Structure formats: C-alpha cells, structure tokens
Amino acid sequence: MKTVKITGVPEHFNLPWHLAIEEGAFAARGIDLQWEDIPEGTGKMCQLLENKETDLAIILTEGIIKSISEGNPSKIIQQYIASPLLWGIHVGAKSQFKSISDLAHAKTAISRFGSGSHLMAYINAENNGWKRNDLSFEVINNLGGAVNALTKGEADYFMWEHFTTKPLVDRGVFRRLGDCPTPWPCFMLVGTDSFIEANSSILKHILAVLETYTSEFKSIPSIDRTLANRYEQQLSDIQKWMSLTEWSATQLSKTSLGKIQETLMKLGLIEEKLPAKHFLYNTLD
8 A cells, every 4th residue: 555645725625535535546546645634725735845744735826836936846747626716805804994905005814925825915916906015914824813813903804715714704703805816727736756756657546536536526416515514614605616616637738837927927926937847747848
C-alpha cells in the first residue's frame, strides 16, 4: 500500500475526494490516500508543499502560481474546479460600512500572506479602481479568526468563498456587501516535483479515481442533500452552488496561465512572467 498525503480546505468542493476515500476507491488500487483539512487555506498549503509535508494539494490557482513563481518546487497536475470561485465580501454585522465602495481604505482580514483572501483583495481593489498602496491587512489564520476580527473591529472586511460563509451571513454574524468572482478557473490539483517524478504510475491511478468521482458527482442521488447536511448549508444554497460549479480533468490552459501571471504582475505580486513548463505538469514549453 502506497501512502500519499493530500491537503485541501474543509469545504464542499472536496467531497468527491472524501467519498472516494470512504468507499475504498484508492485503497482498491493500493493507495492509502491520507487527507488533511487545512482551514488556513492556500497560503498554508503552499508552505506544506514547499516543505514536502504534503504530496498533493487542492489549492487556489492564483496562490499556487504566485508560490511557484517564487520558487516553490511544485507543479499544477491538472484543473480540479474549472469554474470561477465566487468570493463574498463580508463585514461584521454591526459594521458602519454599507457598500463595497466604502472599503477603499479599510483593513482587510486575510488568512495569511499569499493566500487567496490576500491576493483577491488586490483583484477587488483593481476592479474598484483603488490604489494598491491603500490596502492594509490583518492576518487572522482562518474563518474563525475572521469572525473574531470583524466582530471586535480588528479588521474591517473579509473575502472568503460565498457559500462557505453563507451560514454566517444567515445567522447575522457577517453582512455580505457583494461578490468578486475569480476571472479564471479556481482550484488546481498540485503536486510536489519530487512526488510527481517518483510516482507517475501512482498519479495515473489517483487521477483515474478522481475523474470517476468528479464526472459522476452531480448525478449521485440526493447529492445536494448530502452536501447540505455534511457542510451545514441550506439546500437551496447548495443547489445554486452546484449549478455554478464545474469539475475538470484537463490541464490549465496556457492562455489562462498567461492571464493570471499578467494580472499578478500588474498588481505587483510577482516579478516576471515565466514559461508554462515552470508551472504545468507534462508541458515542455
């Protein structure tokens, strides 16, 4: 049995992995796939990949591209979620802020530097014509930290996946002022260079199992109810999320990769545009 470590956020996107593990689909191929939830998100997972503390990760596209451009010895194996991620822009329930335009000079809560919540704050600023230098940040580690920071006024707003934070909005902990979708596919399956190079046949088996589960995921009987119960979501919210979400078994296109790098360069988050082979598994140029 080959042990493989994988990390991801504890969110509904990753249920196909959990079902495959629970149903023994990886074990049937001689793979002990060990999943670890990372509530801190992409910045933490980039660190785990760089330190070889995980073999694989389901990770936000812009975060891993920034990390690889800075020397993280990892590659994008393929897309996982090909649709955009809908980032909700949240303030505390008693916040004085009423609209996104009010947040131009406000302090942003982020899980950590290099995380999606950090990078998307720049995308949102660009969308609204704000100056990069006006952004300021409070590191809060995870969603619980964001609740604490926004409630106490230690930070002013927080960007996180719309449906994951919806229960907090419903309970009156957060108010959502709007959404900011990623302008590219949102989640990638990423592996360390060392794991990929040493385990090409194991990787093929993992991808075969994954495609089986993701391609059939939406047609699983009552999967919407399973998701709603497991992730404590409203059924109507899960149904809307499923209508917006597309899984993928193909590689990130070079066009999308180029667009993301150009955006990150424009925002001053990476220094140079690198060839696709630096980022994409099985790409020679």
